[in-house]
Amino acid sequence: MQIVQGMEYFFSGFKLITQKGLKRFVFIPLLINILLFGSSLFFLFGWLSDSFSYINDMLPQWLSWLEWLMWPIAILMVLFSYSMLFTVITNFIAAPFNALLSEKVELYLTGQKINDDGFAELVKDIPRMLAREWTKLCYYLPRAIGFFILLWILPVIGQILWVLFTCWMFAVQYEDYAFDNHKIGFKQMKDDLKSKQGLSYGFGFAVMLLTAIPFINLIVMPVAVCGATRLWVDNYRPKYRS
Template sequence: MQYPINSPLSGARYFVEGVRLLLHPKLRAYILIPLLVNIALFVVLTGALIYYIGVFQDGLHIDVPDWLQVVADFLLHLLSLVLIVLVLIIYAYSFNIITNIIAAPFYGMLAEKAEELLTGTKIESEPLVRMIPRVFKRELKKLLYFIIRGILISLIMLLVGLTVPVVGTFLAPLIGLAWSAWCMTLQYADYPADNHRCSFTAIRRKLAQRSMSSFGFGGMITACSVIPVLNIIAMPAAVTGGTIYWLNELRDCPCKY
């Protein structure tokens, strides 16, 4: 399990290795409930995704003089692209947030067992009665972090899209994708960090120091999260991949609870 440190390629490979590790027989018991949650959310959110993409495609139309029609069509196609990218980001983000709130304790156990398989060392266990409320509290803290900064990022995207001609139309979705990748990395690298009582603030700082591998890892999760069916297994695979990431680059995180 040797990878170059802090590169987009290494980050992407952590996710791929996480998919492979997920197939280990000793981890099957820890992915059953998360998978059932994912399947239920998949049905609901994918239906909403199809509906809203259809609304955007059918509703974007303006009446202009014939001599402006070519320009209007071009701008509407660009706007459609931006809106569809935003809807896909919201889809992936919603899928992850809801799943993680419901399945967080099980993901913590999955990360724990994955680390034990990889290192051969047993992690000190915590009783469920204490772990569940603590994990939910941490998930809510992450959710607040994502929402507050997500609003700011959305405003920046809107400002860039409206004030920078043409280029802003392409740049705004890229800003959104970068933010989504960062959120995904922070979400899934946090499970093994939490198992070792590394604070949320400390893991954020550590991931910021590993920005290239962070965006590579989060970019892979984001890409898989927007693909229906594949996103069902992407979440538990991100947990095992995040555990590999933790062991290879992040476990010297010094701050504890």
């Protein structure tokens, strides 16, 4: 079943990040994720705490119990909504390092270099990589806004569609690094992912689940890059090597 296979590809990333020759390329994406994700969550929960204290002061005493109801709702929204938005922003910053990690994972898995470019060429590619992240951000934001509005109009349907959209975006975000390393266009990448949607949604669902788990979410980014690259090697790379 493709959904299960997609999840397995993500979890294979945990083994890949420990492999000799890859660990040093994991360090920078991991450090960026820990610093940005960890610090932002700290300030976000501080802001939520202050906001709830303000709201609780405005409520009559007999409604003070609402604070206990608002906290779990807010935490769930943070874990499943903010995490996706933050992932897009963090990956914008970490794009060159994630792309390099994906390249090295592909080399580890196949024994073949993507190209023979040196470090200077990698630096020259940074504007293109950032432009690709901007394309993903432009793809994500209007759809996220639309699904978020629907979430309030039709809560049940909206929640289902929001989860599906989040899974899809995690797949797009992380599987795209290998495609982009091979200079494959964003539209073509989406078409390829749609051709095997079960893999994409399974992979994205696994990323979404672990992104919602405190502390584990700090290592999700490099794990997802590694797992997505293995998914690329097994399922899409042969198409472009023929």
